[in-house]
Amino acid sequence: MLTVSNLQAGYGQSQVLFDVSLEVREGELVTLMGRNGMGKTTTVRSIMGLLSPKGGRIRFGDRDITGAAPEKVARLGAGLVPEGRQVFRTLSVRENLIATAANRGRRPDPWTLERVYNLFPRMRERADQSAGTLSGGEQQMLAVGRALMTNPSLLILDEATEGLAPVIRAEIWRVVELLKAEGQSILLIDKNLAVLKRLADRHYILEKGRTVWSGSGADLDRDHEEVQGYVGL
Numbered sequence: 001m002l003t004v005s006n007l008q009a010g011y012g013q014s015q016v017l018f019d020v021s022l023e024v025r026e027g028e029l030v031t032l033m034g035r036n037g038m039g040k041t042t043t044v045r046s047i048m049g050l051l052s053p054k055g056g057r058i059r060f061g062d063r064d065i066t067g068a069a070p071e072k073v074a075r076l077g078a079g080l081v082p083e084g085r086q087v088f089r090t091l092s093v094r095e096n097l098i099a100t101a102a103n104r105g106r107r108p109d110p111w112t113l114e115r116v117y118n119l120f121p122r123m124r125e126r127a128d129q130s131a132g133t134l135s136g137g138e139q140q141m142l143a144v145g146r147a148l149m150t151n152p153s154l155l156i157l158d159e160a161t162e163g164l165a166p167v168i169r170a171e172i173w174r175v176v177e178l179l180k181a182e183g184q185s186i187l188l189i190d191k192n193l194a195v196l197k198r199l200a201d202r203h204y205i206l207e208k209g210r211t212v213w214s215g216s217g218a219d220l221d222r223d224h225e226e227v228q229g230y231v232g233l
């Protein structure tokens, strides 16, 4: 459903991505790993249309979305949980969830407030509270709920559990696992190799703006030393 081929991108004169290729097939959970600054967020920004690629191709569904506007990419069904959450701090939890629902894609079982509240009961409890007063973990739950409200065919999570307390991390992993079981296609950026190995179908590793490794969980075990070198854990 998503195919990134030989992507090149950067900021002004500075090139960050030189040769990134990856694929997410229908219903798959795929990870993108690599140390800080290797280009993971830049790859996600390019996919979402927030950054215009300098080269390569991005296909989503049956469309070429290389250089497409962010609204178009969202409308076609890509939902992003951005690094740093970026919730609307002065809006309530409910308003945050409703705000993105305007950009809804189509699916047979559309997301509703009720479904999001069932997924994250804490969001129901805090429905009228302004998002800026939520804890970091709660903001991450809200950011996931907000992305789901767009009915994404592909959900992209950038730094899914970065900086969160262990109990909140576990909550996010529980939800990711549940979404995957429901057939949701997911592209996930995170550093928690042990959990990712258990949950994900396939993995990609970026090093200095290039895809340098890809494979399954079993391949991760086989190439343990090489992978450790790339992800630096």
Ligand SMILES: Nc1ncnc2c1ncn2[C@@H]1O[C@H](COP(=O)(O)OP(=O)(O)OP(=O)(O)O)[C@@H](O)[C@H]1O
Pocket (backbone or CB within 6 Å): 011, 014, 016, 034, 035, 036, 037, 038, 039, 040, 041, 042, 043, 083
């Ligand atoms: N807006 C920007 N302007 C200029 N350079 C940028 C900008 N955003 C990121 N970069 C640079 O691009 C490179 C890749 O950053 P990117 O955020 O894609 O990495 P990352 O793999 O997601 O790492 P992290 O986990 O730290 O977010 C870094 O060297 C970074 O300094």
